[in-house]
Amino acid sequence: MKELARVTIAHLPTPVEELPRLTKALGGPKLLVKRDDQTGLAFGGNKTRKLEYLVAEAQSHGAKTLITAGAIQSNHCRQTVAAARRAGMDCILVLSGEAPEMPEANTYLDLLLGAELVWTSLEARGNTLNQTYQEAEAAGRYPFLIPYGGSSPVGAAAYAYAVRELMAQGVDADWIVFATSSGGTQAGMVAGKELFGFRGQVLGISIDEEAAKFRGMVTELAKDVTKLLDNAKDITIDDVLVNDDYLGGGYAVMGDAECEAIQLFARHEGLLVDPVYTGRAAAGMIDLIRKDFFKADETVLFWHTGGQPALFAEKYLRKILG
Numbered sequence: 001m002k003e004l005a006r007v008t009i010a011h012l013p014t015p016v017e018e019l020p021r022l023t024k025a026l027g028g029p030k031l032l033v034k035r036d037d038q039t040g041l042a043f044g045g046n047k048t049r050k051l052e053y054l055v056a057e058a059q060s061h062g063a064k065t066l067i068t069a070g071a072i073q074s075n076h077c078r079q080t081v082a083a084a085r086r087a088g089m090d091c092i093l094v095l096s097g098e099a100p101e102m103p104e105a106n107t108y109l110d111l112l113l114g115a116e117l118v119w120t121s122l123e124a125r126g127n128t129l130n131q132t133y134q135e136a137e138a139a140g141r142y143p144f145l146i147p148y149g150g151s152s153p154v155g156a157a158a159y160a161y162a163v164r165e166l167m168a169q170g171v172d173a174d175w176i177v178f179a180t181s182s183g184g185t186q187a188g189m190v191a192g193k194e195l196f197g198f199r200g201q202v203l204g205i206s207i208d209e210e211a212a213k214f215r216g217m218v219t220e221l222a223k224d225v226t227k228l229l230d231n232a233k234d235i236t237i238d239d240v241l242v243n244d245d246y247l248g249g250g251y252a253v254m255g256d257a258e259c260e261a262i263q264l265f266a267r268h269e270g271l272l273v274d275p276v277y278t279g280r281a282a283a284g285m286i287d288l289i290r291k292d293f294f295k296a297d298e299t300v301l302f303w304h305t306g307g308q309p310a311l312f313a314e315k316y317l318r319k320i321l322g
Ligand SMILES: *Cc1c(COP(=O)(O)O)cnc(C)c1O
Pocket: 045, 046, 047, 075, 076, 149, 151, 179, 180, 181, 182, 183, 184, 185, 186, 274, 277, 278, 305, 306, 307, 308
């Protein structure tokens, strides 16, 4: 097994906790949570694990400026600028959306952390990102491009190692359920399951993509991760379980289901999930429990990927408060 170069930023291992009151309220199965919302970098989240390896990769290229892109409330962008600061680098974020009059939640934190923001439309984002990179290079800023969501094979490998971490904690689970979007977290977990022999199933709740399109991409990325860390393993599309029944009103649109999940987690367990990712995945998991998708004697581990700063965005808190 290859150990990729990393910088140590995250607080690892993240804790695993039981959710007995939520388990009881929903009538089982047994629920656990893996607290990757507590990775410790500027409010944490799953991108911190990936960035440990991506920043090391950037340093090996002599980079001085990290550049990445995301949506206006991107958790990935917030953690990228924080990681850049920890590594003594600059950071340019290409954000899709309108520059807000009053930056809030993640965008506020991006600015607090000293990110340079470049605003663009979703359609133009790829071009703007390339242009931003070229300008930084021409200006002698030694840029390094962090892929969308940190989901290159190197970034995704962090979640293969995370499965090893979970196993070393002595945690056994029949299912791992989590929010999947750019696919790196899932690809890493699928690779990690194969590489380290984790027995449970890895089920991604899709946030914004139809499964038919998404699963092939995650399969390829998972294969790349196994190739990077070991010999290529025989990963097939059947290993990539994605449920796309919970896309709701689309990306970053919090509906009643997400709102209910946020309240259930908060009021039964004092645990905060977010409006965009973990709230949607939690809503999907709750619905699957209500439909008896899991067996009563199974253990389901909800892998919390973070995102809580978005709870402070006005449009969400207004709806949550009712
Ligand atoms: C980015 C993100 C995800 C999705 O992870 P991917 O690796 O992009 O699939 C899930 N939850 C939160 C809070 C995120 O910020």
